[in-house]
Amino acid sequence: MKSAVFASIREGSGKTSVIVGIMAALKQNYGYVKPIGDRLIYKRKRNRDYDSHLVTDLFQLSEEAESITLGFDHSKLRYMYDDETIRKAVAELVDKAGKDRDGVLIEAGKDIFYGSSLRLDPLSLAQHTGSNLVFIVSGDSESVIDDLAFARRNMNMEGIPKCSVIVNKVHDIEEFEDLHLRQLQDMGYEILGLLPYKERLTRFTVSYLAQRFYAKIVAGEDGLSNTVKNVFVGAMSTDEILRNPLFNKENKFLITSGDRTDMILAALEGDTSGILMTNNILPPSNIISRANEKNIPLLLVSMDTFNASAKFGHLETLLTKDNEEMIRMLTQLAEKYIKLDHIFG
Amino acid sequence: MSTDYKHLFEPRSIAIIGASHDPKKIGHTILNNLIKGGYKGNVYPVNPSGGEILGLKVYKSVVDIEGDVDVVSLAIPAKFCLEAVRESARKGVKYVQIISSGFSEIGNDKDEREMVRIAREAGMRILGPNTFGMYSAEVSMNLTFSATPVKEGGVAILTQSGALGIAMIGRTAVDNMGLSVIVSTGNKSDLEEVDLLEYLEDHDRTRVVMMYIEGIKNGERLIPVLKRIARKKPLIVIKSGRSKRGAQAAASHTGSLAGLDAIFDAVVKQCGALRADSLEEAFNWCRFLSFAPEPMDKRTVIVTNGGGIGVLATDACEKHGIELYDDQKILKETFEKATPSFGSTRNPIDITGGALADDYMAALTAPADCDHIDSTITLYCETATFDSENLIPMVRTTYEKHQEASKPVSYAIVGGESVEHAVNELSKENLPVFRDVEPAVSCMGALYRYSSFKNREITEYEGADIDVDAIERIIDKAEAEDRNFLLADEAQDVMRASGIQIPESIIAKKLSDAVEAAEKIGYPVVMKVVSRDIIHKSDAGGLALDLENKQEVIDAYEAIMNNCRAYDPDARISGVEVTEMVTSGLEMVVGAIRDASFGPVVMCGLGGIYVEVMKDVAFRSFPLNDEEARRMLQEIKSYPLLLGVRGEEKKDIDGVIDSMLKVGTILSRCDRISDIEINPIVVYSQSKGLKALDVRILLLHTKEEK
Secondary structure, eight states: OEEEEEEOSSTTSOHHHHHHHHHHHHOSOEEEEOSBOSSEEEETTEEEEHHHHHHHHHTTOSSOGGGGOOBSOHHHHHHHOOHHHHHHHHHHHHHHHHTTSSEEEEEOOSSSSTTGGGTOSHHHHHHHHTOEEEEEEOSSHHHHHHHHHHHHHHSOOTTOSOEEEEEEEESOHHHHIIIIIHHHHHTTOEEEEEEEOOGGGGOEEHHHHHHHTTOEEEEOGGGTTOEEOEEEEOOSOHHHHHHOGGGGSTTEEEEEETTOHHHHHHHHTSSEEEEEEETTOOOOHHHHHHHHHHTOOEEEOSSOHHHHHHHHHTOOOOOOTTOHHHHHHHHHHHHHHBOGGGSOO | OOOOTHHHHSOSEEEEETOOSOTTSHHHHHHHHHHHTTOOSEEEEEOTTOSEETTEEOBSSGGGOSSOOSEEEEOSOHHHHHHHHHHHHHHTOSEEEEOOOOSGGGTOHHHHHHHHHHHHHTTOEEEOSSOOEEEEGGGTEEEEOOSSOOOEEEEEEEESOHHHHHHHHHHHHHTTOOEEEEEEOTTOSSOOHHHHHHHHHTOTTOOEEEEEESOOSOHHHHHHHHHHHHTTSOEEEEEOSOOHHHHSOOSSHHHHHTTTTHHHHHHHHHTTOEEOSSHHHHHHHHHHHHHOOOOSSSOEEEEESOHHHHHHHHHHHHHTTOOBOOOHHHHHHHHTTTSOTTSBOSSSEEOOTTOOHHHHHHHHHHHHHOTTOOEEEEEEEOOTTSOGGGHHHHHHHHHHHHHHTTOOEEEEEEOSHHHHHHHHHHHHTTOOEESSHHHHHHHHHHHHHHHHHHTSOOOOOOOOOOOHHHHHHHHHHHHHTTOSBOOHHHHHHHHHHHTOOOOOEEEESSHHHHHHHHHHHOSSEEEEEEOTTOSOTTTTTOEEEEEOSHHHHHHHHHHHHHHHHHHOTTOOOOEEEEEEOOOOOEEEEEEEEEETTTEEEEEEEEOSTTHHHHOOEEEEESSOOHHHHHHHHHHSTTHHHHHOSTTOOOBOHHHHHHHHHHHHHHHHHOTTEEEEEEEEEEEOBTTTOEEEOOEEEEEOSSTTTO
16 A cells, blocks of 8 residues: 655644645545644544544545544553554554555654654654655755755664655745755655745635634624735724724734724724634624624634734644635645655655 | 610700800700700700800809719810810710711811710710700600600601701601600711610610611621511611622622622611611601501401502502412401492402492401401592591591401502591591502501511521631631632632532543543543643633543543643643533522621522623521521522422522521631632532532732731
């Protein structure tokens, strides 16, 4: 059975997005597992990984998201497995996912070290399952080269059939090819592709923000798939806001206290993707009705505006099922820039 | 300090400092009222100019008086009062009544405090300042500057308002209502209502006590006295204003619900006093209760000549808690002869618009004679056919018959000139005749409430069995950490120390412990993060409900840890709390607060998140016994829910009462606690008990408060 472990050396390289693009581009029947989860969703008293849930849902895989991830918390995994049983559990997971399929994509944890103590790090996963290892890397080119050089020199790749690389979010492909490609090939990596940076892929949807903020959706549920391009923290007078050019930018997401009805109303009349109302203050019913009319989601949270803004600053872009434009773009990128037939070969 | 109030109410000698020749001056009016009122003791006018006033020798100073002086009345400008009090103290006076104003009521607390200090040192007591004086029928002492002579009688009035007091004297004279005592308490610098009540408690002449109160200084001392008096004679209270405590924004529901004068109202009720809404109502009650015999039982009949007025009276009876007798057989036997065939012997008894005075006579003699009827409310609508000249004699005769039978009766007579004349005439004789249905019924309701309290068996409550030492240790810990509230687990420990059931819970430091805890408690369970840095557990994803098996516990533990680390990577997480999952039941609230005036006050009512919207709560001062706690529960509108509705089982009412008594005991024995609130306390059927889900305990904020 064909299988490959997709790993990143540092967190946030865009691993799941690339996997989604590849799976869509392969146009064949592939399975997917993510043995160690890192983005936990607790729903209906079960834990599922965000990425597992996205992929199973997006590609309509028969497996439940809960069943393709062994766990998240190390203490839980240690409570349930020892070294031997965890190896067996991973093998079973991959076997099940590959049954009657053309192959399996195995997504590793958030970085190259994550899960090492449990033998669930990317290298161990590749070794347990005899899979190819595909590093997905991104960032400034020096870091990319350093990371891959370090991995090649200091990590035990024994038992791994093939080690290849996809460089993601490359700002200047030609320059990267000219300056770095040869060096990577000299290290023994096969370069599966260089994916260009696309600003659109960094945008959030409102539904994703609602999830990440544990927000109550008060109104405008139909607009949850709205994309957020600009963020505005409303902490001044309405007159000032209306004069502020940032407030008048398109697809903005407003963060303000629920009692700033003046500002919320002004935002509802502009090009707004969603509004996060802080301090657990519900606006009057006329505002809720207006948001429903305009399909602009109103999200309610108990945290204050400062903490909400700080949290927003730390959010990473995650793909959502409803972001069809992004999925289409990822597919096209994979088709155009990745040597799909070399992944498993 | 003198506590023999006989010297105040029945003095053998009185000196009036500021007695004046000038009839326009208060000092003259007081002396004149005293002499004209027929006071039999020695009277000593005091004025530096000396001479003679109204035939009495005037002394230049109180110390010049040869004999003893029991009471001194000061009617001089405020600036001379301090010296007059000093002289009175030197003279060995027992009570000083200070008519003069210009003290704490305008912010001059210093002189007022100084006068009290001097008096206390000499064992002397002060009434006032800023009082209109007092009247005592026992020695015909009218030591007031009232313009109206006071009629002797059986009603005692204590009033904080001087102006209202003087108006009351005028009003009682018009109503021909005799007084045994009237005292204006003024600024209450020393003597308060509670002191004066101690005299009235065993004062035979006083049949009814009425109090007008604006604020209570020492509620905890007042409560037992009110309770004692209300078991001996009717005690009517009118109060204006709001409690200080209630006006403050309170930190707990209990505190905020205790706003306005809810606590005062509850305490008055608990003490058996009757709270009137208006002066009119209070006077009506005073007059009625002074003469009405106590009913043997609760069986009341309404006799009317009109259907409409009968319905009005029926509604009013429901409002005032009067039970209408409804044994049709007895009613028919009793009233058949007095009721025409087209009338009705169903209560209200309708003797129809054609009834004459003789028909009323027959219809009202019947209940007076019937052993099954205990009280009568008579209604009369003026009709063209009625022999108006016989209205007054009919009322007199039927009233007499009821008095002879020791049964209370009240009359509402509605109509024109002849009716107005009858009301005026009969009122002069203190007969309970009113121009409307409401006062006639309200008086009867007040009588029944008084009678019910008087005959209530009272058992003293010693307090619940709680572990005070354990609670004090918990408070010590919170204070050491400079907190004025207890953490959730500390509040639960207080519940354990008090024997109030809480859901079983175990703190688990690791996953295996959490699984073990869940297995021990039994599924379903609730799991929540334990971290001093995560206050809003659900916001942090630190809460999981209804976990029904081991796998769900494992997942929930993992989710909680993961979420909380993501929420605040620096949070100190000491484990998870595994708690029994409480099934739904009736959500009540039970609480207690320390009222600034009345001390520990217990609250109960419908709980949950809508507690402040519904405001369906009742209060009582603590201590209270089981029966009073039960009455408290019966008072809330949601009480039927405790009894079970639509086939539900009766809830654990005894458990709720037990919890109420326990929170009251905690507050009364642990004086560093200011508020306790259990909301919700989930109440199940009798066999299943109850569970205190969320407990908040606040401590007194500052050392001064303690």
